[in-house]
Amino acid sequence: MLVLAVDTATPAVTSGLVRLGGDGAWPETLAARVTDNPRAHAEVLTPQILECLAEAGHTPAELDAIVVGVGPGPFTGLRVGMVTAAAFGDALGVPVYGVCTLDAIAADVRRLDGSDGRDADGGDLLVVTDARRREIYWARYKQDQRVEGPEVRKPAEITAAPSVRVAGSAPHAAMFEVPVVDVQSPSPAGLVAVAAEAVRAGATPEPLVPLYLRRPDAVETADRRA
Missing domain, CATH: 3.30.420.40 (ATPase, nucleotide binding domain)
Structure with a gap:
C-alpha cells in the first residue's frame, strides 16, 4: 500500500x-x-x-x-x-x-530500540514538544502504549519519573534529568x-x-x- x-x-x-x-x-x-x-x-x-x-x-x-x-x-x-x-x-x-504526533515520535523511538534486530525495550519514555508560552505538550509511554497525556503543562509541573528517558523538542527534553533520545519530530x-x-x-x-x-x-x- x-x-x-x-x-x-x-x-x-x-x-x-x-x-x-x-x-x-x-x-x-x-x-x-x-x-x-x-x-x-x-x-x-x-x-x-x-x-x-x-x-x-x-x-x-x-x-x-x-x-x-x-x-x-x-x-x-x-x-x-x-x-x-x-x-x-x-x-x-x-x-x-x-x-x-507524540505517538509517532514514540513509535520512532521504539523503532530505534529494535534497530539492532532485537525487540528491545529501552524503558518508559516521556515525549515533549514545544507548546510555546513557556509550556510543553507531553505524553508518557510504556512499551508501545501511551499511559498518560497528551496534555499541555509548564515543564516544572511534569516529573520525568517513572520515565527513564525523554524524546522530542531538544531544548525542552534537556530540562529533564534523564537520557535524551534524539528523535525531535x-x-x-x-x-x-x-x-x-x-x-x-x-x-x-x-x-x-x-x-x-x-x-x-x-x-x-x-x-x-x-
Whole structure:
C-alpha cells in the first residue's frame, strides 16, 4: 500500500511517501522531506509532497491512504497539515487517518530500540514538544502504549519519573534529568506505523479532530467581552 504521511504539529514540516506492507513490518520510506521552519508550513508542505511523489516515481492517483499528525500543536501550523491532508484525501477519494504526533515520535523511538534486530525495550519514555508560552505538550509511554497525556503543562509541573528517558523538542527534553533520545519530530514512517493496523484493514477513519489542547490566541470580540 502506498501512503502519504504529513505532519506540521512541530516546527518541522514533515512529508513523505511510505510503502506499507501487509506483514506487520516497519513501513518503508520511499521519499521524505523535512523543513525545520515553524513559519513556513503553508509555503513548503505541498511542494514537499509533490517532490516526494516525483522522487519515488509515483503519482497522487496511486495513493491508497493518507496519514496526518493531528497534534498536539500550535493552532496555525497544525491546521495547515490537516487541511492539506484532508484536501488531498477528498480530491483523490482516499481515506485520511489522523494520529497523535507524540505517538509517532514514540513509535520512532521504539523503532530505534529494535534497530539492532532485537525487540528491545529501552524503558518508559516521556515525549515533549514545544507548546510555546513557556509550556510543553507531553505524553508518557510504556512499551508501545501511551499511559498518560497528551496534555499541555509548564515543564516544572511534569516529573520525568517513572520515565527513564525523554524524546522530542531538544531544548525542552534537556530540562529533564534523564537520557535524551534524539528523535525531535515524527518521521513519515513513524506516522504511518501508528495508523498501520487501521490502514491495512481499510477501516473507516475517525473524523479529523485537531489536538490543540487549549483555545487559539485569536478569538471573536464577543468572546473576549464574555
